[in-house]
Amino acid sequence: xxxxxxxxxxxxxxxxxxxxxxxxxxxxxxxxxxxxxxxxxxxxxxxxxxxxxxxxxxxxxxxxxxxxxxxxxxxxxxxxxxxxxxxxxxxxxxxxxxxxxxxxxxxxxxxxxxxxxxxxxxxxxxxxxxxxxxxxxxxxxxxxxxxxxxxxxxxxxxxxxxxxxxxxxxxxxxxxxxxxxxxxxxxxxxxxxxxxxxxxxxxxxxxxxxxxxxxxxxxxxxxxxxxxxxxxxxxxxxxxxxxxxxxxxxxxxxxxxxxxxxxxxxxxxxxxxxxxxxxxxxxxxxxxxxxxxxxxxxxxxxxxxxxxxxxxxxxxxxxxxxxxxxxxxxxxxxxxxxxxxxxxxxxxxxxxxxxxxxxxxxxxxxxxxxxxxxxxxxxxxxxxxxxxxxxxxxxxxxxxxxxxxxxxxxxxxxxxxxxxxxxxxxxxxxxxxxxxxxxxxxxxxxxxxxxxxxxxxxxxxxxxxxxxxxxxxxxxxxxxxxxxxxxxxxxxxxxxxxxxxxxxxxxxxxxxxxxxxxxxxxxxxxxxxxxxxxxxxxxxxxxxxxxxxxxxxxxxxxxxxxxxxxxxxxxxxxxxxxxxxxxxxxxxxxxxxxxxxxx
Amino acid sequence: xxxxxxxxxxxxxxxxxxxxxxxxxxxxxxxxxxxxxxxxxxxxxxxxxxxxxxxxxxxxxxxxxxxxxxxxxxxxxxxxxxxxx
Ligand SMILES: Nc1nc2c(ncn2[C@@H]2O[C@H](COP(=O)(O)OP(=O)(O)OP(=O)(O)O)[C@@H](O)[C@H]2O)c(=O)[nH]1
Ligand SMILES: [Mg+2]
Numbered sequence: 001x002x003x004x005x006x007x008x009x010x011x012x013x014x015x016x017x018x019x020x021x022x023x024x025x026x027x028x029x030x031x032x033x034x035x036x037x038x039x040x041x042x043x044x045x046x047x048x049x050x051x052x053x054x055x056x057x058x059x060x061x062x063x064x065x066x067x068x069x070x071x072x073x074x075x076x077x078x079x080x081x082x083x084x085x086x087x088x089x090x091x092x093x094x095x096x097x098x099x100x101x102x103x104x105x106x107x108x109x110x111x112x113x114x115x116x117x118x119x120x121x122x123x124x125x126x127x128x129x130x131x132x133x134x135x136x137x138x139x140x141x142x143x144x145x146x147x148x149x150x151x152x153x154x155x156x157x158x159x160x161x162x163x164x165x166x167x168x169x170x171x172x173x174x175x176x177x178x179x180x181x182x183x184x185x186x187x188x189x190x191x192x193x194x195x196x197x198x199x200x201x202x203x204x205x206x207x208x209x210x211x212x213x214x215x216x217x218x219x220x221x222x223x224x225x226x227x228x229x230x231x232x233x234x235x236x237x238x239x240x241x242x243x244x245x246x247x248x249x250x251x252x253x254x255x256x257x258x259x260x261x262x263x264x265x266x267x268x269x270x271x272x273x274x275x276x277x278x279x280x281x282x283x284x285x286x287x288x289x290x291x292x293x294x295x296x297x298x299x300x301x302x303x304x305x306x307x308x309x310x311x312x313x314x315x316x317x318x319x320x321x322x323x324x325x326x327x328x329x330x331x332x333x334x335x336x337x338x339x340x341x342x343x344x345x346x347x348x349x350x351x352x353x354x355x356x357x358x359x360x361x362x363x364x365x366x367x368x369x370x371x372x373x374x375x376x377x378x379x380x381x382x383x384x385x386x387x388x389x390x391x392x393x394x395x396x397x398x399x400x401x402x403x404x405x406x407x408x409x410x411x412x413x414x415x416x417x418x419x420x421x422x423x424x425x426x427x428x429x430x431x432x433x434x435x436x437x438x439x440x441x442x443x444x445x446x447x448x449x450x451x452x453x454x455x456x457x458x459x460x461x462x463x464x465x466x467x468x469x470x471x472x473x474x475x476x477x478x479x480x481x482x483x484x485x486x487x488x489x490x491x492x493x494x495x496x497x498x499x500x501x502x503x504x505x506x507x508x509x510x511x512x513x514x515x516x517x518x519x520x521x522x523x524x525x526x527x528x529x530x531x532x533x534x535x536x537x538x539x540x541x542x543x544x545x546x547x548x549x550x551x552x553x554x555x556x557x558x559x560x561x562x563x564x565x566x567x568x569x570x571x572x573x574x575x576x577x578x579x580x581x582x583x584x585x586x587x588x589x590x591x592x593x594x595x596x597x598x599x
Numbered sequence: 600x601x602x603x604x605x606x607x608x609x610x611x612x613x614x615x616x617x618x619x620x621x622x623x624x625x626x627x628x629x630x631x632x633x634x635x636x637x638x639x640x641x642x643x644x645x646x647x648x649x650x651x652x653x654x655x656x657x658x659x660x661x662x663x664x665x666x667x668x669x670x671x672x673x674x675x676x677x678x679x680x681x682x683x684x
Contacts, residue, residue: 011638062638064631093665096640124665203665213650222654317669321657330658330669422674424635427660427667 004163005053005081009104010088011097012059013428015116019088019146020056027444028056031307032431035059035352038069040076048160063103068351084110084162091115091143092124094201099193110166111139112158119145127202136196147434212429225318236302241392244295252291256530259283273472277465280526285461285519288529292376296449299372300442303341308433320423326407327414329423332362336406339369341445343557347564355421360574361413363565365406367557367582370399373514377552380518384533385545398553405554405585452560453515460509460516464523477502477524497551497590498544507551513558547594554586610682612647613659613675620648621680628677640666647680
């Protein structure tokens with residue numbers, strides 16, 4: 001039996017990725033935000049005895065979409081051989097979404113129609129006659145709740161039936177790859193939809209007030225809404241701080257203890273340079289970075305909860321007025337927040353913007369979004385150098401600065417955009433984030449963080465150890481070492497910023513990935529996970545620390561983000577402009593800060 | 600032309616008072632925009648209402664059937680509606 005390929009299609013935010021995860025056990029990103037999925041993702045599963053490749057597509061508004069994510073879905077449908085389609089609709093909104101299913105039906109592929117979010121449909125008193133719909137459409141129709149796993153078994157059965165039928169029908173090739181443009185959104189479909197709805201669906205005239213409406217009365221209130229926004233932001237960091245920080249402390253104590261009790265004695269028979277490399281290089285460097293893992297994990301947990309709640313769309317609504325004055329719209333603001341996790345998915349998330357120039361402007365400001373890797377650096381410095389009372393406020397100041405610089409950048413470059421594209425998007429209801437899913441998501445993101453940066457971290461600390469210890473015999477990290485010599489060369493650039501020789505070495509490695517920075521400091525200062533804070537505090541004052549953090553916040557985030565910008569903008573020139581802009585802004589900001597506070 | 604007092608009075612969606620229900624009459628926009636609005640449930644014959652508007656002349660929250668939509672005022676102005684009393 002040949003392998004079958006099945007794609008999930010539907011309008012944005014209907015639960016395609018949720019169903020994809022349910023059916024295949026994969027962990028595609030899910031979020032209560034239209035345009036969460038912006039690229040193809042595949043997974044294998046066994047249906048009956050047949051191997052199926054299931055593809056999750058970005059949402060389509062209709063078959064005439066022109067944003068980048070829609071183009072990707074459309075291109076896939078037009079060019080790839082597909083054995084069957086699973087069309088996912090939001091059952092509550094069947095009145096407007098059924099036309100989409102009928103359009104898809106014109107492609108002539110075997111079809112399964114999924115009416116998802118049955119739980120919400122019941123609550124909203126939307127009644128659907130599934131059997132009648134099935135008969136009228138001539139394809140299996142399943143009423144399910146992908147999020148809670150209700151009805152997914154029926155989907156698998158329907159898949160098996162459809163695949164069996166598809167295989168026994170001899171010639172299916174002719175039905176593949178219909179160019180979508182010939183399927184016009186004609187009045188015939190409109191008439192069909194209306195007739196079908198009249199006999200199969202009953203919706204209440206005007207929806208009753210829901211809990212979403214009540215929450216929004218506060219969160220979208222013209223004045224209170226903005227205040228609520230800041231409190232939500234503050235609350236998030238409070239959670240991350242109060243859960244993550246103690247965990248980090250325990251972990252660093254444990255790693256330090258393991259080093260002195262077990263690892264050092266174990267390595268003592270080895271020659272001195274090798275011991276130093278393994279212990280002062282790899283163990284201290286990688287160990288220090290590892291201690292931040294609990295914080296990163298908590299952070300991602302909280303971020304996915306926000307993404308899954310539906311608040312992102314509210315943020316877009318509240319901030320659109322401000323963003324429109326900078327040539328952008330509310331969605332660009334949401335990308336800034338998504339960038340808190342990692343800048344790469346945020347850069348890719350700009351695919352929902354149709355105007356390519358507006359997309360570029362959005363990509364120009366995303367690198368200023370304070371990602372979790374930079375958060376690590378800031379947590380380290382704020383706890384090491386500032387008092388426990390001051391530390392959270394110092395951290396908050398960087399989030400504020402991150403937005404200010406992003407806004408200022410957009411404001412300066414807004415002239416490049418020309419006419420703005422219209423903003424029109426769904427405002428989904430609030431949805432409860434489910435804990436198991438959140439935990440999975442957080443683990444996955446933290447895992448990606450490790451896999452993505454892991455190689456860089458190990459290689460980075462190894463190279464730094466070499467640079468600080470060679471030529472062999474010099475005092476580590478002294479001006480005579482290789483690192484010291486390099487730092488002397490760059491000193492004229494960094495000294496006016498208060499960033500001394502040793503720190504500038506860490507910054508150079510931070511260009512590759514910010515995750516390396518703290519590990520690099522551990523190796524440079526020759527301190528273990530639990531001592532580093534104290535050593536740094538003895539060596540630099542708060543002004544230098546703040547200036548260093550300011551530079552870290554603003555200069556190029558990492559190679560991965562640059563690669564994403566290059567890929568998405570398809571322009572080397574734009575990528576170089578973006579690098580130059582952020583480095584210059586970083587230098588000027590640190591310079592201005594340090595010169596003013598040391599006056 | 601004389602208007603009888605109970606004649607329907609057309610207005611644009613951005614002018615519609617918050618909370619008042621109206622019926623969409625026609626949309627004066629480019630074909631692509633019209634089809635995107637239709638996909639979200641804003642099309643002639645369907646009921647719409649404005650739930651709230653964002654401060655500083657920000658976008659509107661528009662309700663069309665079971666769907667809530669974020670829409671800027673400029674686009675809302677292209678939607679001509681017939682308020683029902
Ligand atoms: N109440 C309820 N919520 C659901 C259900 N299925 C999915 N959701 C939620 O709906 C939101 C959207 O889910 P996704 O799976 O990301 O939707 P998608 O179709 O992949 O969205 P795009 O990738 O943006 O096109 C998430 O917040 C899900 O948790 C369901 O059966 N019931
Ligand atoms: Mg998705």
